Each structure stands twice: as structure tokens, then as C-alpha cells.
Amino acid sequence: MADLRRLAEFGKFGSGVDRTAFSEADLAARRWLAGRMREGGLEARIDRLGNVCGRTPGAARTVVIGSHTDTVPKGGWLDGALGVIYGLEVARARLAAGTAKDLGIEVVSFQDEEGTFLPFLGARGFCGELEETALAEAQGKDGRSLLEAIAQAEFSGAPVRLDQSRQVAYLEAHIEQGPRLEAEGRRIGVVTEIVGLRRFRLTSEGRADHAGTTPMALRRDGGAPLLAFLARLGAEFPVLGGPDTVWNIGSVALAPGASNVVPSAGEAVLEFRDGDARRLDRLEAAIRGWVAAANAGGDASLRLAPIAREAPTAMAPALGRVIAAAAQAHGIEPLWLPSGAGHDAMVVGRYIDAAMLFIPSIGGRSHDIVEDTAEADIVLGAQVLSDTVARLARRDAG
Amino acid sequence: MADLRRLAEFGKFGSGVDRTAFSEADLAARRWLAGRMREGGLEARIDRLGNVCGRTPGAARTVVIGSHTDTVPKGGWLDGALGVIYGLEVARARLAAGTAKDLGIEVVSFQDEEGTFLPFLGARGFCGELEETALAEAQGKDGRSLLEAIAQAEFSGAPVRLDQSRQVAYLEAHIEQGPRLEAEGRRIGVVTEIVGLRRFRLTSEGRADHAGTTPMALRRDGGAPLLAFLARLGAEFPVLGGPDTVWNIGSVALAPGASNVVPSAGEAVLEFRDGDARRLDRLEAAIRGWVAAANAGGDASLRLAPIAREAPTAMAPALGRVIAAAAQAHGIEPLWLPSGAGHDAMVVGRYIDAAMLFIPSIGGRSHDIVEDTAEADIVLGAQVLSDTVARLARRDAG
Numbered sequence: 001m002a003d004l005r006r007l008a009e010f011g012k013f014g015s016g017v018d019r020t021a022f023s024e025a026d027l028a029a030r031r032w033l034a035g036r037m038r039e040g041g042l043e044a045r046i047d048r049l050g051n052v053c054g055r056t057p058g059a060a061r062t063v064v065i066g067s068h069t070d071t072v073p074k075g076g077w078l079d080g081a082l083g084v085i086y087g088l089e090v091a092r093a094r095l096a097a098g099t100a101k102d103l104g105i106e107v108v109s110f111q112d113e114e115g116t117f118l119p120f121l122g123a124r125g126f127c128g129e130l131e132e133t134a135l136a137e138a139q140g141k142d143g144r145s146l147l148e149a150i151a152q153a154e155f156s157g158a159p160v161r162l163d164q165s166r167q168v169a170y171l172e173a174h175i176e177q178g179p180r181l182e183a184e185g186r187r188i189g190v191v192t193e194i195v196g197l198r199r200f201r202l203t204s205e206g207r208a209d210h211a212g213t214t215p216m217a218l219r220r221d222g223g224a225p226l227l228a229f230l231a232r233l234g235a236e237f238p239v240l241g242g243p244d245t246v247w248n249i250g251s252v253a254l255a256p257g258a259s260n261v262v263p264s265a266g267e268a269v270l271e272f273r274d275g276d277a278r279r280l281d282r283l284e285a286a287i288r289g290w291v292a293a294a295n296a297g298g299d300a301s302l303r304l305a306p307i308a309r310e311a312p313t314a315m316a317p318a319l320g321r322v323i324a325a326a327a328q329a330h331g332i333e334p335l336w337l338p339s340g341a342g343h344d345a346m347v348v349g350r351y352i353d354a355a356m357l358f359i360p361s362i363g364g365r366s367h368d369i370v371e372d373t374a375e376a377d378i379v380l381g382a383q384v385l386s387d388t389v390a391r392l393a394r395r396d397a398g
Numbered sequence: 399m400a401d402l403r404r405l406a407e408f409g410k411f412g413s414g415v416d417r418t419a420f421s422e423a424d425l426a427a428r429r430w431l432a433g434r435m436r437e438g439g440l441e442a443r444i445d446r447l448g449n450v451c452g453r454t455p456g457a458a459r460t461v462v463i464g465s466h467t468d469t470v471p472k473g474g475w476l477d478g479a480l481g482v483i484y485g486l487e488v489a490r491a492r493l494a495a496g497t498a499k500d501l502g503i504e505v506v507s508f509q510d511e512e513g514t515f516l517p518f519l520g521a522r523g524f525c526g527e528l529e530e531t532a533l534a535e536a537q538g539k540d541g542r543s544l545l546e547a548i549a550q551a552e553f554s555g556a557p558v559r560l561d562q563s564r565q566v567a568y569l570e571a572h573i574e575q576g577p578r579l580e581a582e583g584r585r586i587g588v589v590t591e592i593v594g595l596r597r598f599r600l601t602s603e604g605r606a607d608h609a610g611t612t613p614m615a616l617r618r619d620g621g622a623p624l625l626a627f628l629a630r631l632g633a634e635f636p637v638l639g640g641p642d643t644v645w646n647i648g649s650v651a652l653a654p655g656a657s658n659v660v661p662s663a664g665e666a667v668l669e670f671r672d673g674d675a676r677r678l679d680r681l682e683a684a685i686r687g688w689v690a691a692a693n694a695g696g697d698a699s700l701r702l703a704p705i706a707r708e709a710p711t712a713m714a715p716a717l718g719r720v721i722a723a724a725a726q727a728h729g730i731e732p733l734w735l736p737s738g739a740g741h742d743a744m745v746v747g748r749y750i751d752a753a754m755l756f757i758p759s760i761g762g763r764s765h766d767i768v769e770d771t772a773e774a775d776i777v778l779g780a781q782v783l784s785d786t787v788a789r790l791a792r793r794d795a796g
Contacts, residue, residue, distance in 0.1 A: 179612060183616060210575055211648065212738030213576030215576070248657070248659075249625065252625070341610045
């Protein structure tokens with residue numbers, strides 16, 4: 001708790017923190033973290049990208065425990081910081097207990113999970129997914145290029161990299177960022193998968209006309225077919241989707257936007273998320289079918305343009321069951337749930353077994369300075385994660 | 399045609415005109431008009447409000463022929479100017495033919511039909527509908543108050559007023575401002591009624607949440623119930639409305655408007671128009687019922703606020719039949735149609751028999767500098783209006 005609270009001083013903003021990747025606060029926090037790792041007996045370094053890694057010495061096999069210490073602007077104090085400090089705590093506890101030789105810990109704070117310059121920059125670098133052209137093209141929200149930010153940070157540690165010959169698993173703890181644990185009265189969540197996302201821009205074209213003098217039959221309304229489509233989505237997705245499918249129509253606009261002018265155009269942004277790629281395919285096929293059907297009638301001119309697409313990433317079920325067993329040993333029945341938000345585990349989980357542990361978010365709030373979790377839940381999460389590693393060590397030895 | 403073209407020089411803006419009420423161009427146009435009336439042998443004056451009236455001398459009974467010479471910003475060259483110049487032409491023709499003694503003409507250009515300061519200002523003043531408080535409160539779009547604009551115009555003629563003991567009818571010619579005449583290949587329209595209008599703001603309240611991490615069942619979406627309502631309107635109004643009912647959803651907005659945030663609120667503006675007040679009542683009752691039904695489910699928080707309401711105004715059928723007969727004498731079968739836009743006849747028609755004659759708008763366009771009508775149609779309209787007055791004079795004498 002003391003380390004979590006100390007870390008929240010870097011970039012403190014009201015009750016939250018503003019510590020975007022490569023900001024002064026972020027760089028200072030990463031240097032402080034490496035120092036705390038060394039004070040705790042870990043071998044620590046910060047690589048060129050800003051990934052901080054602290055490793056317990058001597059073990060041939062390790063578990064990577066990580067998340068990220070960068071935040072969104074005006075974000076919360078826990079978010080990714082929680083999982084990093086959990087890792088530090090577990091590593092120190094195992095060093096103190098003399099068990100770190102059996103199965104070591106590599107604690108990692110990945111850089112720029114939040115995408116100030118490039119989403120999942122550190123995790124993608126860790127996995128060898130980054131190409132130099134992507135690095136060279138990335139621009140930060142502060143006007144700097146990513147390469148300028150990297151140069152100014154002057155980090156020079158050896159690359160923090162995936163090593164499947166040594167690392168047996170990746171564990172990430174995080175606040176839920178949603179209301180389900182709280183709503184169901186559960187204190188620990190085990191993530192089944194990180195959901196995939198498809199996001200589209202839907203546009204519609206028509207012709208502006210006087211809304212009083214133009215009979216309905218002589219209009220080409222740029223708004224009505226769009227509104228009919230959006231309502232159809234709202235009516236049919238509850239049937240077509242699975243129990244955990246979520247969708248959102250976040251923005252709608254009609255042009256020119258005057259009460260007495262028939263809209264000449266409309267635009268909406270819609271997205272849907274699910275852990276099952278085949279279900280995402282079915283939902284996309286459905287909306288493409290509705291667009292085609294609307295346009296076939298001749299009255300509509302709808303166009304669907306993809307603007308984001310993320311594949312679902314399954315967490316390793318066996319690893320999740322170890323977390324669940326550790327929770328049950330504390331008398332806690334965990335909730336298995338998908339993660340509706342992206343995490344570093346989404347990237348790392350494509351290469352090695354990965355699992356995520358969630359603790360409740362008060363009111364489901366996150367990415368906001370009001371984000372918080374009860375201290376008892378924070379402590380319980382650390383204990384369950386520590387016990388998970390102990391169980392993995394026994395399994396690894398056995 | 400020469401007078402119409404000369405009038406279009408006042409406030410000329412590209413192929414259209416920008417001659418809003420009480421602008422320098424508008425005042426100059428009204429002075430020019432009064433001068434042309436006098437040159438044509440009419441007794442002309444401009445009253446305090448800016449209403450221009452030219453009366454053929456000597457007749458105990460008159461027909462008022464009017465419309466307005468003010469325009470919307472960047473408007474068309476015909477719009478209301480057409481009906482005023484038609485009146486001037488008919489008056490001059492009757493003076494020249496020596497028939498103006500039997501049934502005189504009062505040509506009127508009403509002030510501010512377009513509502514730069516106060517919609518239908520001149521026509522309402524003509525009918526004695528204006529209260530001093532409404533005059534004192536009206537503000538122009540140029541920052542002046544109406545009273546300042548009136549004072550600066552320095553018009554001082556006797557009030558142009560309704561006099562039912564003298565005026566037997568009101569005739570207004572206007573461009574259609576819609577596509578029906580053109581679409582049906584008709585050159586003359588006779589207006590059945592000026593439709594009534596009801597306009598509402600529909601708002602919806604919800605709660606912003608992360609659109610990935612918040613399950614559908616735990617959301618209070620500020621957008622979805624609004625979109626469902628709007629689609630219901632689009633689906634049911636074609637059944638509930640009459641053949642000439644028109645409606646429009648001109649603007650929709652969701653807040654905060656981010657793709658991955660569940661909308662916290664939504665807002666739309668909707669309107670519908672019809673010539674039958676009972677049908678407007680039924681449509682309003684239907685949408686109020688849908689709002690109540692949506693809110694009764696507990697998932698929605700919709701609110702409907704009226705923002706404009708205009709009663710329909712029937713034109714005098716007998717007077718319309720005289721226009722139709724005059725058209726038929728030219729070999730033209732006129733189209734009887736409602737006016738979806740408001741006109742000075744809407745105000746005047748509440749007090750004396752009124753009728754409107756429409757001529758086609760090319761492409762249905764108006765309130766835009768591209769507004770135009772074929773010259774042959776402009777000339778035909780003047781002839782039909784002139785013959786209409788001749789028929790009224792015979793009827794009045796008989």
C-alpha cells in the first residue's frame with residue numbers, strides 16, 4: 001500500500017494521477033520504480049522504450065508479473081500501477097521467504113499501454129512485434145514524435161524481451177474498470193479472455209430540402225435510413241449477441257442539422273465487442289446485410305467503413321484455474337468474466353500462457369480521478385496473486 | 399419582368415439577393431417600390447413598420463394583393479418579391495384599362511415576413527395582432543432591437559391596415575418553394591391551406607460508462623431509447639399521417655459523443671406539418687404515447703418539449719376556385735396543394751377571404767441564391783392573377 005501510494009505522488013492530479021507515457025512524471029516514476037526494485041533485491045533495468053524490469057536473481061525459470069505505470073490524462077491512481085506494485089510485492093515476499101530461487105519473478109512495467117504515442121508500445125516491443133517504421137511514424141499528443149520522446153528519456157538498459165525458454169507464464173492484475181464484481185458482490189475476478197472489438201463509421205447520403213414544402217415521396221432523406229439502421233441494431237443485437245456481447249452507438253450527427261431542413265447526410269459511429277471471433281463475424285455479417293438490404297430498396301445510401309478491429313485474446317484456462325484455486329483458498333469464489341477493455345496481457349497472451357486477475361472498481365469507474373478500490377480488496381488481490389505464484393512454483397517443481 | 403429584375407438589384411448577392419428586413423437594401427427597395435407605385439398612378443405610402451401600400455384611387459371596394467420584399471440572408475430573387483410585383487402589374491393594367499374604378503387594388507409589401515426581427519411583423523400589424531410588448535422585446539439578428547430599426551427607418555405613412563368594409567379579398571402569389579408542380583408538370587398551383595406546424599425537442603438522459611467494460615444490463619444508455627423513438631416515428635408516421643403530412647428529424651446529437659463511451663444524454667429536434675389540426679392533434683398524441691410507453695419500462699428517460707406551434711390556415715375555397723377557373727381559361731389545369739411553408743396569407747387569411755397562387759420553383763429550390771422560375775411561368779402566373787381579379791370584379795359587380 002505504501003509503494004502504491006508513493007507511486008501515486010508522481011503526476012498527482014487531485015485524487016488521481018496524470019502520468020502519460022514519456023511525461024516528466026512518467027519518467028520519474030519509472031526511475032523510482034527501478035530504484036525500489038533494487039532496494040528490494042531485484043536486478044532492475046529500464047530499456048530504450050521505457051519498459052522497467054526487475055528480476056529476482058538466480059532462478060532458471062520465471063513468472064512475468066506486469067502491467068503499466070503510465071496513465072491516461074487525468075486518470076486514476078490504481079489502473080496499471082496496481083499490477084506492477086503487486087509484482088514488486090510478490091517478488092520481495094518470495095526473496096524474503098527464500099522461495100525465489102525455485103521460480104523467479106520478473107516484474108515489468110510496460111511503456112505506453114494507454115497509447116499516448118503508440119498503444120501497447122512496451123508490450124509490443126517485449127514481444128518483438130514493433131517495426132521501426134511504426135516507431136518512426138508515431139506522434140505523441142504533446143506534439144513530440146515517439147523517437148524524440150525516446151531520445152529525450154535517455155534510457156539505455158538491455159531490451160526487456162520475451163524469453164519462452166525461461167518465462168513460464170505472464171500474470172497481470174488490474175482493476176476491473178467495470179461494475180460487474182461490485183454488482184455481483186465478488187472480490188476477485190478471473191479473466192476468461194480479452195474481448196475483440198470492431199468499430200465502424202456508418203454514413204448516409206441524401207439531399208437537403210425544405211422540410212415543409214417537400215412531400216415525403218419526393219425526399220431523399222440523409223437521416224432517416226441511418227436512424228432506422230441504428231434502431232434495428234438496438235433491437236436485434238440483444239438477440240444476435242451472446243450473454244457478454246456489448247455494443248455502443250456513441251455518436252450520431254445529421255447535416256445540416258436544422259429543424260426545417262431535410263438532412264443531406266448522416267453519420268454514426270458504432271462498435272461491438274465479444275470474446276468469440278466467430279460471434280464478431282456473425283454480428284458484422286448481420287450489419288453488412290442490413291446495410292445491403294436498406295440500400296437495395298433504393299431509398300437509402302448507407303456506407304459502412306471499418307475504423308478499428310481487435311481480435312479477441314483468450315487467457316490460458318489452466319492458469320486462470322490456479323488463480324481461482326488461490327482465491328478459493330481464501331474463501332473467495334471468484335467471478336469468471338471477460339475483459340471488455342484492452343490490457344498488456346492481450347499482446348503478451350499471444351505468445352505465452354497469460355492470465356489476469358481483477359479486483360473490484362468502486363462504482364465501476366476508471367480512467368477518471370474518482371477511480372478507487374477498497375483497501376481490503378487491494379490487499380486481498382495481492383495475497384491471491386502471491387498464492388497463485390506459490391501454486392505455480394509447486395506445479396513447476398512437480 | 400423589368401420591375402422584378404430591378405427589385406433584385408437591391409441587395410443583389412450573386413444570382414440571389416440578401417435583403418433582410420430593415421437592412422439598407424430593404425429600406426431602399428421599399429422606397430423604390432413606393433416610387434414605382436406612384437409612377438404607375440397609385441396612392442402609395444410606407445407605414446411605421448415598413449409596410450408599403452399602393453392603392454388605385456377611387457374604388458369603394460378593393461382586392462389586396464400582397465406578399466413581402468424582405469428576404470432571408472442570401473435568399474432568392476423571386477420568393478415574396480414576385481407576389482408584390484404581380485400586384486403592381488395588375489394594378490397598373492387595371493388603371494390602364496379603366497377597370498380599377500369597379501374594383502380597386504391595394505398592393506402591399508408586408509415587412510419582415512422572414513422573421514429577421516419578428517416573423518410576419520407587417521402582416522400582423524396589418525391585422526392589428528401586434529402588441530407593443532412584442533414590438534419592444536423583438537431583437538434583430540444584426541444586434542439592433544426592432545424599435546431601434548423602426549426608428550432608424552423613419553417611415554411615417556398612415557398605418558396600412560385591414561378594413562373589412564372595403565377589402566373583399568386577399569390574393570398572394572408566391573413561388574412554390576417545393577418540387578410538386580415541377581414533378582407533376584403543372585404550371586399553376588392553388589393553395590388549399592397553409593399547413594400547421596408542431597416542433598419538439600426530444601431529450602434523453604442516461605449515464606456515461608465505459609462501452610467495453612460495462613455489461614449491457616448494467617447500463618443506462620442516454621442514446622438508445624432516443625434512437626428507438628426516432629425510428630418508431632419514421633416507421634409509424636407514414637401510416638398515421640395523411641397524404642400531405644410531412645415530418646422531419648433535422649438534428650440528433652449524443653453526448654459525450656465518444657465511440658467507446660455509453661451516451662450520457664441525447665437530443666433530437668422533430669417537427670411535423672399538416673393542414674388538418676385534428677390530424678396534428680392525433681400525431682402529437684401518438685408521440686406523447688410513445689414517450690410515456692418508453693419511460694414506463696424504466697429503461698428510458700425521454701422528455702418532449704414543444705418549441706414551435708402554428709395552427710393551419712384554410713384558404714377560402716370559393717376564391718381558390720376563381721384562380722382555378724382563370725388558369726383553366728388559359729388551358730392550364732392547376733394543382734390544388736397545401737403550402738408547407740408559412741406566408742403572409744396565413745395571418746391575413748384569419749380575417750378575410752384569402753387565396754394563394756403558386757408558380758413552379760425550378761428543382762424545388764428556395765431560400766437560396768439558386769432559386770429560380772422559368773420566365774414563361776412567371777408571366778403566366780401574372781396573367782392568371784390578373785384574370786382572377788377581373789373575374790372577382792365581375793362577381794363583385796354582379
